[in-house]
Amino acid sequence: MSHLGGLRRIGPFEVPALGLGCMNLSHAYGTPPSAATAERLLLAALDAGVRLFDTAALYGFGANEELVGRVLAPYRDDVVLASKCGMTGVDGKRVIDGRPETIRRTCEEALSRLGTDVIDLYYLHRVDREVPVEESVGALAGLVQEGKVRAIGLSEASADTLRRAHAVHPVAALQNEYSLWSRNPELGTLDATRELGVALVAFSPLARGVLTSTPPRMADLRPRDIRHAMPRFAAANYPDNLVLRGQVEALALGAGCSVAQLALAWVLSRGPHVLAIPGTRSVEHLLEDLGALGLALPAAVLDAAGRVLGADTVRGPRYAATTQAEIDTEAFPDAG
Template sequence: MTGEDEPNAVSGPIPSTVPDGRAPRRLGPFEVPAVGLGCMNLSHAYGTPPSAGDAAKLLLSALDAGVTLFDTAALYGFGANEELVGRVLGPHREQIVLASKCGMTGVDGRRVIDGRPETIRRTAEQSLARLGTDVIDLYYLHRLDPAVPVEESVGALAELVAAGKVRAIGLSEVSAATLRRAHAVHPVAALQNEYSLWTRNPERGTLAATRELGIALVAFSPVGRGVLTDAPPRMADLPPADIRHAMPRFTAAHYPANLALRAELAALAAPAGLTVAQLALAWVLSRGGHVLAIPGTRSVEHLREDVAVLDLDVPAELLAAAGRVLSDETVHGSRYAPAHLPEIDTERCGAAG
């Protein structure tokens, strides 16, 4: 095996029963459908952003489809994504749970991790203005700043709660140990970590810890950054700035093997009347009743496909088969390049060479 780091023992059993996807799931003081919308790729990181009109259409279509959890961040588009979400969804503010993030922003055209309390307070004020709201429902620390104890960053988030500017707090891409330290300072409502068939890091600690502590685990990139869909990205078609070019799983050394695994998933999904994305999402949601998913998309058709998984009954045997086909033991390449690993606090998994 080759991968991000040394393998660790899986912490806690994987749930053996499949939760009811139709039932609302707890997210701190809120109840939301198990599938929300990650808004990042409407402004940031993947491909060329859609037009303002197309982005607005996607957000409003999500609202019409029953989505209530919308996830953005100060980083996305260096503020542009928050402005978009605020402008389009502002008239519907009472219908949604609005999540954003601080601690990783754009400074002079560069991505900067800064978890100092004064920076968190300043970023929050900027986010509130861009979102056009008096309060953010769920405010995450986007990344742990290795130069700032998590207790200090969470203390600043707790001050925002006390001031009525934030209703609940969360963390993103941190380990179970860091989560417990943060939770001791102020109750953490949600932990947002990457989780999917091909990224199993939460199974090394945070899946069990969130279940134990009553914290929602919000899975980002649940369809493998577009690979676990019926239209996986063609790398030659992606613009140079697309972040997937820098991710080992998408390089020529690994991507063909990962596409072969995706094809095996497609062969499992088709006889059951499922798309690959629906099988991947159903697998994530089956990991526990405290697990939610926030896939992102620019396609209204794909959005409806994702949300439809809530009304599907996927046999446990099929989910188990999917988990055997694609896992941290079969995926090829690590999820981040070595230069970016110091930014990530999560438990790490191996990957097939």
């Protein structure tokens, strides 16, 4: 049986295994929710026991940091606040910039937007191919020494890059996409994080909403929704992927849980150093997700889910070629 309750370590902190990814409250999935809806969701997460809240300078080009900082300000000492630098909005466009001077400036801006004097966990959001990761991590280490950051992390980074970064300054967390349909960490970073004592924080653990009770209908997605550009949602692939999703849901129903709960339980079962940060705009879905922490699922059910939906069965790569070129993580030859 897989028991998921209890706390997991991320750098100097101990938090429940499920945090909250805050991106979709301001960014990437079409029109953001109202301020009132976003605030209600954040406070509901806090009330339900969530302690790890994940934002970034990129999300809403600063708007998400402002939102999270404002709503959580009265509870600052009760939460672990994570944000990211190295990829920001410049003149309305997304820019990857890992230069030390940019990281330092972005941190000052983040502290102001978050309304705090220290960021608990600060990630390099993307590895800048024009800047050695050692230089970017050196800047993050300087922020730790100055007391502006408590711990540092990397996002969308490979095992080799993690090792290089960790040699400069201890890396508390590596945030990579990990779910039943995105298995890239199994190409190296799952083992490397375990070996180095680094937390592996899984983003998009519910497969961009596919592994939920309401998988996205492409006809309903707003024009600016990032899933339009993702090959797994293309007309040639998405129907087949929904069939696989249905098979996972059948396993979940047989085990007495929801498809989202099974998907989250599967991710958390990959190791005691693995955490996940699903995102949602719905309090109902939030509480459903958190229900995964109370599950004790048979290993046979988890293994079956992993066989039904995985690198060998999913249709389409994780990203389009232009986006994949910016990503440092290991990739499967055909499925991204």
